[in-house]
Amino acid sequence: MNKQISSTNNTYIRQLVQLKDKSRERKKTGLFLIEGEREISLAIKGGYEIETILFYSELFSMAQLNKLTSTPINTIAVSKEVYQKLAYRDTTEGVLAVAKSKAHNVNALAFKTETPLILVAEAPEKPGNIGALLRTADAANVDAVIIANPKTDLYNPNIIRSSVGCVFTKHIALGNTTEVIQFLKAKNIRIYCAALQASVHYHTQDFTKPTAIIVGTEATGLSEEWLNNSNQNIIIPMQGEIDSMNVSVAAGILIFEAKRQRDFK
Incomplete structure (x- = not known):
């Protein structure tokens, strides 16, 4: 009973x-x-x-x-x-x-493939945006999601709700920006920062190698530390009046270009 x-x-x-x-x-x-x-x-x-x-x-x-x-x-x-x-x-x-809860230590991340595809989000604050990023990561079946300098508790009920449970479906790691960069470099994973400065169009790059796509907040973008350690900054060409879009939408475009190049394997 x-x-x-x-x-x-x-x-x-x-x-x-x-x-x-x-x-x-x-x-x-x-x-x-x-x-x-x-x-x-x-x-x-x-x-x-x-x-x-x-x-x-x-x-x-x-x-x-x-x-x-x-x-x-x-x-x-x-x-x-x-x-x-x-x-x-x-x-x-x-x-x-x-x-x-789980520990989510970035240095404990392990991959089943030699060419992992990773989505990194620096300092996302809005639970709804985090949830949408996790749904995007699940839809693309990326190998891991890393949140650098997390500002919001991963187990916030609104993240669980807005991710529709995708917070449980992906390998998620947390760490400060320095730790995450050191981890990626130690694993020989190329760093592609979504940024306006010194950028090339995203579709001109080869994402078939070990790849991390880094996105920042809509308000402030990525920190200088990321930009200083980027292998290549990438940009989504805009054809309207504004020069930014929702972070989860931008992440989706970039991640699915990488998946297209990998023939959606």
Whole structure:
């Protein structure tokens, strides 16, 4: 029989609310919340350890719960009020999981190919942009995503939501810019910076070798450290009145050009 919790004042539920709302609490405990059946399934597939699953039975049945995982996991049936307290979305599915976070150390990254394709984003702040970058990376099946100088907690509920669970599907690493550059150079991975200065059109470059495509924020672009260590700066030629586009759109154009050159292997 599942444990049941009906009160929003329950100590455990109050702790989970802190996990949802506060990055500091997620970092301190090493735990975070996942909302939604697809997202939980992707996390399990991605090797995340699920500590507890909470569900509201009028929205998520026992049959669905049993299909979600093949291994025994602690489950808790919660009331509508408790579920609404924990849920991040306005429209929801009635199931949440408490999961253990991963380390994401850039120096622990390993590749299955000798010609990896990597997307690097420097200092992205907006969870929606990070989520969109992760969806782009998943769609292109890049070998890894590296976030340099991260400004936002990777397990922010809005990143999980906006990435549609792609935060769990790719190899993701975090590190400061110096660490990331040192890692790429040690692996003999060419660095292509999306930048206006000293740039050539992106489609003139050979992306079939070990490649890292680096994108910065729309507001400030890439730091001087990246530009000083770039093998080649690349630019997407603009034909309108403005000289920038959304970072996830730009990343998509550049990554899929690399995939085209590699015949989408």
